[in-house]
Amino acid sequence: MTKKQYTSILFFMxxxxxxxxxxxxxxxxxANMGPGMYPFIVSCILIIISIAxxxxxxxxxxxxxxxxxxxVKMLGSVALAIIAFKQLGILASIVVLVPLVSTLHKxxxxxxxxxxxxxxxxxxxxxxxTVLKALPLW
Amino acid sequence: MVELFLFLLVxxxxxxxxxxxxxxxxSTTIALLLPITFGMDPVAGIIMLAGIYYGSQxxxxxxxxxxxxxxxxxxxxTCIDGHKLAKKGLAGxxxxxxxxxxxxxxxxxxxxxxxxxxxxxxxxxxxxxAEYTALLCLAFFGVTSILSxxxxxxxxxxxxxxxxxxxxxxxxxxxxxxxFGIDDLYDGVEFVAAAIGMVAFAEVFRNxxxxxxxxxxxxxxxxxxxxxxxxxxxxxxxxxxxxxxFLGIIPGGGLTGATYAAYTVEKNINKDLGTGVIEGVxxxxxxxxxxxxxxxxxxxxxxxxxxxxMTLILGAMIAFGIVPGPLVIQNYPDLFWGLVYSIFVGxxxxxxxxxxLIKIWVSLIKVPYTILYPIIIAVCFxxxxxxxxxxxxxxxxxxxITLGYLFLKLDINVVPFILGxxxxxxxxxxxRRSLSISQGDFSIFINSNISIGIWLCVLAIISANIxxxxxxx
Numbered sequence: 001m002t003k004k005q006y007t008s009i010l011f012f013m014x015x016x017x018x019x020x021x022x023x024x025x026x027x028x029x030x031a032n033m034g035p036g037m038y039p040f041i042v043s044c045i046l047i048i049i050s051i052a053x054x055x056x057x058x059x060x061x062x063x064x065x066x067x068x069x070x071x072v073k074m075l076g077s078v079a080l081a082i083i084a085f086k087q088l089g090i091l092a093s094i095v096v097l098v099p100l101v102s103t104l105h106k107x108x109x110x111x112x113x114x115x116x117x118x119x120x121x122x123x124x125x126x127x128x129x130t131v132l133k134a135l136p137l138w
Numbered sequence: 139m140v141e142l143f144l145f146l147l148v149x150x151x152x153x154x155x156x157x158x159x160x161x162x163x164x165s166t167t168i169a170l171l172l173p174i175t176f177g178m179d180p181v182a183g184i185i186m187l188a189g190i191y192y193g194s195q196x197x198x199x200x201x202x203x204x205x206x207x208x209x210x211x212x213x214x215x216t217c218i219d220g221h222k223l224a225k226k227g228l229a230g231x232x233x234x235x236x237x238x239x240x241x242x243x244x245x246x247x248x249x250x251x252x253x254x255x256x257x258x259x260x261x262x263x264x265x266x267x268a269e270y271t272a273l274l275c276l277a278f279f280g281v282t283s284i285l286s287x288x289x290x291x292x293x294x295x296x297x298x299x300x301x302x303x304x305x306x307x308x309x310x311x312x313x314x315x316x317x318f319g320i321d322d323l324y325d326g327v328e329f330v331a332a333a334i335g336m337v338a339f340a341e342v343f344r345n346x347x348x349x350x351x352x353x354x355x356x357x358x359x360x361x362x363x364x365x366x367x368x369x370x371x372x373x374x375x376x377x378x379x380x381x382x383x384f385l386g387i388i389p390g391g392g393l394t395g396a397t398y399a400a401y402t403v404e405k406n407i408n409k410d411l412g413t414g415v416i417e418g419v420x421x422x423x424x425x426x427x428x429x430x431x432x433x434x435x436x437x438x439x440x441x442x443x444x445x446x447x448m449t450l451i452l453g454a455m456i457a458f459g460i461v462p463g464p465l466v467i468q469n470y471p472d473l474f475w476g477l478v479y480s481i482f483v484g485x486x487x488x489x490x491x492x493x494x495l496i497k498i499w500v501s502l503i504k505v506p507y508t509i510l511y512p513i514i515i516a517v518c519f520x521x522x523x524x525x526x527x528x529x530x531x532x533x534x535x536x537x538x539i540t541l542g543y544l545f546l547k548l549d550i551n552v553v554p555f556i557l558g559x560x561x562x563x564x565x566x567x568x569x570r571r572s573l574s575i576s577q578g579d580f581s582i583f584i585n586s587n588i589s590i591g592i593w594l595c596v597l598a599i600i601s602a603n604i605x606x607x608x609x610x611x
C-alpha cells in the first residue's frame with residue numbers, strides 16, 4: 001500500500017468512527033441542533049474528503065515507511081514516567097524518562113543521558129519553586 | 139509610579155519567561171499569581187497581569203524559532219519561517235526581528251487604544267454569528283491552502299481537529315460527547331497536550347530519524363537587523379499590526395486567528411514565505427502582539443474576554459470591584475489610562491529586555507541535540523502536567539504523540555489540525571446560533587455584505603487551488 005492510501009484510510013476511519021458515535025447521539029433539527037448534529041456533519045465531510053482523496057492520489061505510489069519502534073519506545077518511556085510520577089513525584093519520573101528517551105538517538109551515550117537528567121531535574125525544581133507550586137517533587 | 143513600574147517589570151519578566159517555556163502559558167501564570175494581586179492596588183494588580191499577558195507574546199516566539207516548538211499557541215505560525223531561519227544560522231536575527239515587530243505592533247496599538255478605542259469597539263457590533271461562521275471558514279481554507287501541498291489533506295486535518303475539539307460537554311445541551319467515561323475529558327481535550335504531542339514530539343521524532351546531532355549552527359552572530367532587513371520586514375510588521383489589531387478588537391477574532399490571517403495575507407504578497415524569510419516572522423509576530431493588546435479593548439469596553447488569560451483578568455477586575463462593560467473607561471479612568479501607559483512602557487521594557495536575553499536563548503542551540511531533546515521532552519512532560527496540575531493530561535499527551543507520529547509519517551501538516559482544534563468549538567457555537575436564529579434557513583450566511591465578501595474570498599481560495607491542482611496534473 002502507498003502512503004496516500006494509508007492517508008485516505010486514516011481519514012476514513014476517523015470520520016467513520018465519529019460518524020457512528022455521533023449518530024447515536026441526539027441529532028435534533030437544523031434550527032435546534034442536538035449534541036450529535038455538528039460532529040455528524042463534520043465527520044460526513046471528512047468521509048467525503050477521504051473518498052475524494054483516494055481518486056485524486058491513484059497515480060502516486062510513494063511507499064509507506066512506518067517504522068514504529070521509535071514510537072513504541074517513546075510511548076513506553078512516557079508511560080513509565082507517568083507511573084513513576086504518580087507514585088513518586090516529578091524527580092523520579094525525570095530519572096526514568098530522560099535516560100530512557102536518551103537511548104532513542106544513535107549518537108547518544110550514558111554521559112549525555114546523565115547531563116540531561118541533571119539539567120531537567122534542576123529545571124523541575126526551579127519550576128516548582130517559582131510557578132508550579134503544586135508540582136510534587138517526590 | 140515607581141511601584142507601578144516595578145509591578146510592570148515583574149509582569150513582563152514573568153510573561154517572557156513563561157512564553158519561552160512550551161506548555162506553560164500566560165493563563166497558568168496569571169492563575170497562579172492572581173491571589174497575590176488581590177492584596178495590591180487594583181491598577182497595579184491589573185497592570186502586572188497585563189504585563190504577563192503581552193510579555194508572553196514576546197517570549198512565545200523564541201522556542202518557535204529555536205526549537206520549532208511554539209511557547210504559545212499564537213506563535214505557531216512563527217515556527218514556519220522562524221525555525222528555517224534558525225537552521226540557516228540566523229536564529230539571533232530572527233528573534234530580534236520578532237521582538238522589533240512586536241514592539242512596532244505594541245506601540246501602534248497603544249496609540250490606537252488611546253485614540254480610537256471607542257469607535258473601533260463599535261465595529262464589533264457589525265459581526266453577528268453568521269459573519270463569524272464565514273470568517274472562521276475563511277481562516278480554515280486560507281491556512282489549509284497555504285500550508286498544505288494538497289487542499290484535501292489540509293481540510294481533512296482541519297476536520298479531524300474540529301472533531302477532536304467536540305470532545306467534552308456540549309455547552310448547549312449539557313450532554314457529554316465522546317468522553318469514553320474519562321471524567322477529565324468533560325472540559326474537552328487540553329490544547330497544550332495536543333500541541334506538545336503533535337508539534338514538539340513530532341519534531342523530536344523527525345530529528346531522531348534524521349540523526350540530528352546539533353539543531354543549527356549559529357553562523358551569523360549579528361543580531362541587529364541591517365537597513366536592508368528593515369526595509370524588508372517593517373512593511374510586513376505594519377500589515378501584521380493592522381490585521382492583528384483589527385481581529386484583536388473584534389470579540390472572537392483571537393490571537394491565533396490573527397497570526398494565521400496575517401501570514402495568509404503576507405504569503406499572497408511574498409511568495410518566498412515558508413522558505414525561511416524574515417517577513418514570515420515579522421507579520422505573525424506583529425499580528426499576535428497587536429491582537430493581544432487589541433483584545434484589551436473589547437475587555438475594557440464591552441467586558442468580553444477573548445481567551446482564558448483575558449477571562450482571568452476579567453475575573454481579577456470583578457474581584458477588585460470593577461464592573462466590566464462600556465462604562466469602564468468613564469468610571470475607572472485610572473485603570474484605563476494606567477493600562478495604556480503600562481503597555482507603552484512595557485513594550486519598551488520588553489524590547490530592551492529581549493536584546494541581552496537573545497544571546498542566552500541562542501546559546502541553547504549550541505547544546506548537542508543528544509542532550510537537548512531529552513530535556514525538551516522532560517519540560518514538555520512537566521508543562522503538560524502544569525496546565526491543570528492533572529497527571530491524566532499526560533495520558534492524553536500519549537494519544538497525541540501517536541497521532542502526531544502518524545501525521546509526520548504520512549506528510550500531513552499538523553497546523554490545520556491545531557487550527558481546527560482551537561477554532562472548531564467557536565465555529566460550532568456560531569454555526570448553531572446562526573441556524574437557530576434563522577430557524578434552519580442557510581440563507582442567513584449570505585444575508586449581509588460582510589458575509590458575502592468573506593464567502594467570495596473562500597471561493598477565490600478554492601478556485602485558486604483547483605487551478606493549481608489542474609496545472610500540476
